[in-house]
Amino acid sequence: GAVVSQHPSRVICKSGTSVKIECRSLDFQATTMFWYRQFPKKSLMLMATSNEGSKATYEQGVEKDKFLINHASLTLSTLTVTSAHPEDSSFYICSARVTSGSDTDTQYFGPGTRLTVL
């Protein structure tokens, strides 16, 4: 299957600072990537859809000014958590959708980023 990387895997930051998380599709181009948030022992909650070359589409209740998404190339989307607070501590995971080949429309996930805000 396709490979998606995510960096960093873990980050600890102070309250009020900003944190950038990168999501890369390593062996395919992804015009669409997705950002999810997951609390312990819970399911994944979609935060936003990242579209290459255009603005991200945010889900209801997700603050677009707090969670900045940029999809500047066909292989890279970034999520920046601005002015992070302890309640932003969570597991953030991205996915990229394959658009050609035998697994078209399958979404492959990055390994996730565990954010802890002190």
Added chain:
Amino acid sequence: AQKITQTQPGMFVQEKEAVTLDCTYDTSDPSYGLFWYKQPSSGEMIFLIYQGSYDQQNATEGRYSLNFQKARKSANLVISASQLGDSAMYFCAMSNQAGTALIFGKGTTLSVSS
């Protein structure tokens, strides 16, 4: 509205036995895709199997098979010959149109014992 329901919070099985994880879905779209992912304690989401709504045959991938019953709107995952390494959280998910994000169920925690 689209919805995925997984009614089994936890399942227990012994090594080498088969286990079925239940998943039902609700959608009004005629075209959709159904996915199963495995999430071990490390957190990564591992793609297991996919079933398209128009696929005539049930999907199979090694020890994984998807029991797709369209009329019942169910897409159960069957794991044959369970292994200790199968212990993880399993999520059923659905996409309705090409390009949309996945809608996930609440997940089922599978524990395999020796």
